[in-house]
Amino acid sequence: MEIAKISLKESNRENILHLFHSMQKREITKNYITATERREIAQTLGLSIAEVDGVMSFYHLFSPSPRGKYVLRICDSLSCRIGNSLEVYGYISKELGIKRGETTKDGLFTLEIVNCLGSCDTAPNMMINDKLYTNLTLDEVDTLIINCKKEKTI
Amino acid sequence: MITVTIDKNTIQVVDGTSVLDAAKQAGVDIPTLCQHEDLTPLGTCGMCMVDIAGCKDLQRACITEVTEGMQVLTNTPQLRKLRRGLLELVLATHPDDCLQCIKHGSCELQKLADRFEIRTLRYDKYTRGLPLDRTAAGIIRDMNKCIGCGRCVTVCHEVQSVKAIDFMDRGANTIISPGYGMSMGSSVCVNCGQCVVYCPTGALYEKEMIDDVWGALDDPKKVVVAQVAPAVRVALGEEFDMAPGSLVIGKIYSALRSLGIDYIFDTNFSADLTILEEGTELLERISSGGTLPLITSCSPGWIKFGETYYPELLDHVSTCKSPQQMLGTIIKTYFAETHNLDPENIISLSIMPCTAKKFEAARPEMNDSGYQDVDYVLTTRELARMIRQAGLQFDSMKEEKPDPVLSQYTGAATIFGASGGVMEAAIRSAYELKTQKTLGSLDFTNLRGLEGIKKASVDIEGTEIRVAVSNGLSNARTLLNIVTEAKKVGEMPFHFIEIMACRGGCIGGGGQPLENTLAKRAQRMAGLYREDKNLPIRKSHENAEVLELYKDFLQKPGSEISHHLLHTHYTAR
């Protein structure tokens, strides 16, 4: 990503969210921010480690420990729950053998339950990394998982 | 002035007064938990909610300022129910082991629960189930008891600017932490213990060494040699219902003797010693164009802070050890030799107002005697506990004297415990040693008091020597940034700087009796300056025992043996 864009201007605290996003998405499938990167951010912004980790841990999109190449975020707020979100969750959980918050042993998938993704009219909804998938059927879920697994060979 | 009505009392208060303080003036003690008079209020807990006429919502008294004609109700049925409900919510997350807790009897949560008679807990109880963090040298953290009031974060960020801890995560998972998966020992924590001082519960406390000291006292083979810091003598009395600032050093000596300490010395002795070493160092740097400003080095919290945040200024720091460490070294060398004691069997114990001293004593380089120079450090609070455990009636003990050789001290030494004291002591000696003249007045009052940064200048033989003093590490930062900026343009605003990690100096240390408020610190400081005024000798270079030590052993300040035993080095972190 645009790490090169992180110039001297970035020595201001308001750049912290941008830095978190950049570090986490150095590759599209990285999905976490390492301790070294957090130290880098602290140094760049003139903050202590506690301050950086304090801000980062407030937000649920960022992770300090490795997650799968594909982070599956299933929305389970009211409209999606009414729209069968639990069925999608149950299916994926069984298919991949992991529960909420866990990562598959092959490091491919992390399964998360999140709150409203802002697409309630297309429930049930799931994000895979940056992409939103809507009006999910179990067949579609199958296809998505298979496609993700295929990327593994690329 | 503003007119405000608190319940049925109408009073006048100054502009900018909080509703909480106005209520206090009206004789109403609105309950608080997260608020502290010394710290910026966060408005976290909600205990101080009040009903203000004309406001749709209840307001927090701690962060609401009074306005003209404000009418406040502090004790409505709704407010009472609210307070009980909040306490129930907090207690539902809190461990039930009050009887085993170090804060039993002094815990602010316990006091509120008692005040509002929380006899039943209707919520399901849950606690974090976390292990204790014992990795910091002077401080233990029990996050199971943390109620997340935020005082420690406020102190660490605003007052100390160390920023070793911060809030992490959110909601009910909120926890105060040094960072993901980090423990205090691996953080930038300087062990100043100010967080301990302000913590309302048993979540933060000193690393106790009481059992180790009992073990040493009970061991017939061991010779226990103790030293007592200046700041302890005007504060220990508070643990026995005496006023802050009461000079109780005679009773301390007596108590230590009753506890079984073999030799009782005084850190004030080595404070005088430090002045001779450091004064010599200062005069030398001034005359030979050495690195200036010289910065004092007796505050171990400041030293770790300097090593972490200002490594480029480390060559400014005096190579002198702190009085604690100097005396520890002398005890296990000179004293052992001259009294036919095997230093192997000597337990060197210090009584300190400070949690960072535990860190300092354990620093790997602090063994110039060939042994660990200071084995155990007991805080003022720990000594009080030992005295109680031994059943001694402290306030009625008779005054005793310490043991000779390493205990005589001057007024200059005793004021080390107050911010500005080291500087004042240094000036008294530096002036007279350099000019060979007597100082007109020994009192440098503009270096005294709780102000964060204090400055003065002294004319020594035509040279204007500029000095500055800071207390509290945020103020140290300010001062050091001034120095750094000045260096860039080749200027030198000060010759000598005293830095103390804690507000008010050592008398406000992390090991002092609680409540350790700024108001009490002021009283303790006054106690030290009173003692100074009343002592017959008030200049370090007139301390006969110190002069004897030089004559007999150290030769002169800055000698090779002095350098070997009494000086140290620092490590950038």
Next chain:
Amino acid sequence: MSQTDYFLRFKDLSPNIKDYQKANGYTGLGTALSLTPDQVIEKIEKAWLLGRGGAGFPTAIKWKASTGKTPSYIVCNADEGEPGTFKDRFIMTHSPHMMIEGMIIAAYAVKATKGYIYIRGEYPEIAKNLENSLLEAEQAGYLGNDIAEGFSFSIDIIKGGGSYVVGDETALLNSLMGNRGIPWSKPPFPAEKGLWEHPTFINNVETLACVSLILQHGFDWFRSIGTPESPGPKLYCISGKVKNPGVYEAPMGTSVKDLITMAGGVIGTLKAIQIGGTAGPIYPSEALDFHLDFKSMNSKGGILGSGAIVVMNTDTSMAEVLEVEMRFFAEESCGKCFPCRYGTRQLSFMANSIVLGKGKWEFLELMEETVDIMHGSSFCPFGKSVELPVKSIFKFFSGELHAHIRQNDYIREAQI
């Protein structure tokens, strides 16, 4: 053009600036620049535009606090996180320039020197497209230096990190400045002391879109739609058990019944309707007659909020709804204040126990007390609003909760 087509017409156009300009986009800005900033505010006041983020605060009153001090900021609150709400996604996807134009007009009116779009981290593709839209606007001379005499303005995009509570004004500002997203106490208000203690004006996406519409079509047009106290068109978001969930444009004050009809009607038998998002009450079918504007909903003891309507039918378990919503509050609480930090977790425990058949009768009273404590002592509206869904479920659907709790009794009895 039909009365209800000012937003929805962009569904069939591309979001690029050319299509927007073809549809008379940026003529509003042209009009604004021909007036003085105060005159622009006057137009917004005459239109009586109420904020569409949820609070319904009069936009002109907010802007009038501007004293022209520099620097000052305009922040577009694109942190749409209220469950049931997806109208800002619609606007930013289909007509981003409506929002951008509104933001530039707003900056001109309050004499702001810099703008930020704070967009939730869960909309990354929208954020990326917004960067392009901003570039388009800059190339067309609507952003950058010297947009007009003495008026320069640029916009940066800040992506959030996944938190609902940063939708609150001061929490958003804290988050934008790089702090944890916790609110601060008002006063001082952001218009006086906001970002880095400078004057800051925060407006919702839809509000800014309305600003550009008002400057384009005039305040009389705006007032001709909707009700006298809540004028203008509104984007309603309807989801749940309706045949055609989605964004519907209708005049403010449209009845719930009409809106559900527009959305193809209820699937199955209507049971409950939540209006205003998760922080709003849940009503039984009586709500069909409610009118969706700020004044009417307030008079019913509820809120219009973001204009989110979630429809539930007889398949929906209200105990489950309670559990989902309590869990939402617990997960999204910022954790600053005790009542909300601890209260939301206890509420979540109890709601979870009830739906799993492990609930105790005491929970009913305890949950009501807890939301009362939160209403009384929470630091910000988040904690104060939890009582709305809880008390409404208790009032209208207590039977279901009782059934779940009784279940626990039966099981215990059976074990004896």
